[in-house]
Amino acid sequence: MKTQTYFIESFGCQMNQSDSERIAGQLESLGYVHCDQHGNADIIVINTCCVRESAESRIWGHIGALKHIKEQNPATIIIIAGCMAQKDQQSIFRRAPHVNIVLGTQNIDRLADILQDAQPKKKLLESGMFDDDGLGQEAGQKKHQGISAWIPIMYGCDNYCSYCIVPYVRGSERSRPFDMVLAEAQAFARAGGQEITLLGQNVNSYGKNLPDNWNFPRLLQKIDREAGIPRIRFMTSHPKDFGAELIEVMASGKNICEHLHLPVQSGCDEILQRMNRHYSTETYRRHIGQLRSAIPDISITTDIIVGFPGETDEMFEQTLAFMAEIKFDAAFTFLYSKRSGTPAATMEEQIPLAIKKSRLKRLMDLQNSISLAANQYWVGKSVEVLADGPSKTDPSVFSGRTRQNKIVLWPATPADFPGNTRLLQIMSAQTFLLRGEAVVERKD
Numbered sequence: 001m002k003t004q005t006y007f008i009e010s011f012g013c014q015m016n017q018s019d020s021e022r023i024a025g026q027l028e029s030l031g032y033v034h035c036d037q038h039g040n041a042d043i044i045v046i047n048t049c050c051v052r053e054s055a056e057s058r059i060w061g062h063i064g065a066l067k068h069i070k071e072q073n074p075a076t077i078i079i080i081a082g083c084m085a086q087k088d089q090q091s092i093f094r095r096a097p098h099v100n101i102v103l104g105t106q107n108i109d110r111l112a113d114i115l116q117d118a119q120p121k122k123k124l125l126e127s128g129m130f131d132d133d134g135l136g137q138e139a140g141q142k143k144h145q146g147i148s149a150w151i152p153i154m155y156g157c158d159n160y161c162s163y164c165i166v167p168y169v170r171g172s173e174r175s176r177p178f179d180m181v182l183a184e185a186q187a188f189a190r191a192g193g194q195e196i197t198l199l200g201q202n203v204n205s206y207g208k209n210l211p212d213n214w215n216f217p218r219l220l221q222k223i224d225r226e227a228g229i230p231r232i233r234f235m236t237s238h239p240k241d242f243g244a245e246l247i248e249v250m251a252s253g254k255n256i257c258e259h260l261h262l263p264v265q266s267g268c269d270e271i272l273q274r275m276n277r278h279y280s281t282e283t284y285r286r287h288i289g290q291l292r293s294a295i296p297d298i299s300i301t302t303d304i305i306v307g308f309p310g311e312t313d314e315m316f317e318q319t320l321a322f323m324a325e326i327k328f329d330a331a332f333t334f335l336y337s338k339r340s341g342t343p344a345a346t347m348e349e350q351i352p353l354a355i356k357k358s359r360l361k362r363l364m365d366l367q368n369s370i371s372l373a374a375n376q377y378w379v380g381k382s383v384e385v386l387a388d389g390p391s392k393t394d395p396s397v398f399s400g401r402t403r404q405n406k407i408v409l410w411p412a413t414p415a416d417f418p419g420n421t422r423l424l425q426i427m428s429a430q431t432f433l434l435r436g437e438a439v440v441e442r443k444d
């Protein structure tokens with residue numbers, strides 16, 4: 001009998017990548033095998049993202065392009081999953097009648113049941129109700145492979161930042177029980193895993209729905225002590241829920257990496273209020289001061305949105321000054337773009353695109369100079385690097401990351417393989433990476 005195959009194309013954030021693993025796990029439990037091309041697949045999954053309207057338009061194009069595959073092979077099952085599926089269930093079937101299953105973010109763990117129970121060729125519309133989605137059943141967990149894995153610790157978000165669609169499409173926060181998270185991390189360690197990233201829209205609010213006062217610092221400490229994973233990371237942290245208990249756990253942990261991604265979004269308090277972020281620049285500044293005192297070599301990265309509705313030149317200058325003061329190791333910078341269905345989309349004083357673009361360029365120029373200086377700090381120092389593999393552009397060079405999540409390139413040797421931990425001396429620094437050489441240990 002012919003082996004049944006599946007193909008998944010995943011858009012958007014790490015949470016979507018993680019959801020794709022849950023989908024893959026269920027399909028593999030039904031006997032399907034992964035394939036690299038949708039033209040050969042019996043099941044095609046598009047795991048969608050709707051955070052930006054421009055990305056959504058592109059995904060509609062992908063969905064439309066699957067029509068000819070369906071015409072050539074009517075038995076192909078086409079599944080649209082993820083945030084667009086949660087938001088646009090009816091319109092997906094209307095605009096793309098070749099789609100078989102629309103699987104909202106709340107129903108991902110039910111895919112195996114849907115496939116087993118239903119006539120595959122019959123169109124299925126999942127309710128998408130924001131009810132319990134099977135947390136605790138772990139229906140969809142795929143075995144992690146390789147050296148690094150994303151491990152979700154919670155789903156959904158209760159924060160309703162005024163520019164963000166996520167709470168509307170991923171529902172309210174639900175935390176996974178700590179023993180499931182720990183068991184998943186331990187299984188990955190037994191399989192040779194070297195690095196995990198604990199994942200949630202706001203990991204700092206982990207545990208709100210759990211008994212026994214579980215919170216994120218307790219979970220992180222437990223994973224650090226009991227998972228057996230040499231490198232532990234987490235994202236995303238929300239500054240309003242960040243605090244001393246977590247800093248203490250990070251500073252005293254053995255395997256917790258010296259890196260924090262803490263999105264500030266703006267350096268202007270008035271804009272932070274309009275964004276509904278519930279912290280001030282002063283609170284953020286205090287967190288950074290405490291972190292750097294407790295963990296001197298920590299690297300700190302952030303997200304910034306420029307051109308939020310109502311942002312004046314003066315407010316933007318405040319953001320530039322804040323960036324120059326905090327000196328982030330790196331910043332992911334975004335132009336504000338309207339996301340319909342969110343409060344910010346209907347705010348007055350939308351900023352013209354030309355102004356947003358010019359502000360973004362100034363911000364990136366400033367950040368690039370700060371990132372270069374932050375990387376130059378490492379020149380001459382010895383660092384522990386976890387090898388990822390040969391560089392994609394030059395196989396004679398190996399690539400890996402420090403505990404601070406800095407990319408390092410070095411001349412490949414026969415001793416290099418993915419998952420190996422090397423001690424390297426940093427020889428030079430660029431804006432986005434470091435270059436190193438293997439440290440030769442003296443024999444005398």
Ligand code: SF4
Nearest residue numbers: 157159160161164166
């Ligand atoms: S914390 Fe804010 S930006 Fe992050 S997912 Fe929740 S609503 Fe969106």
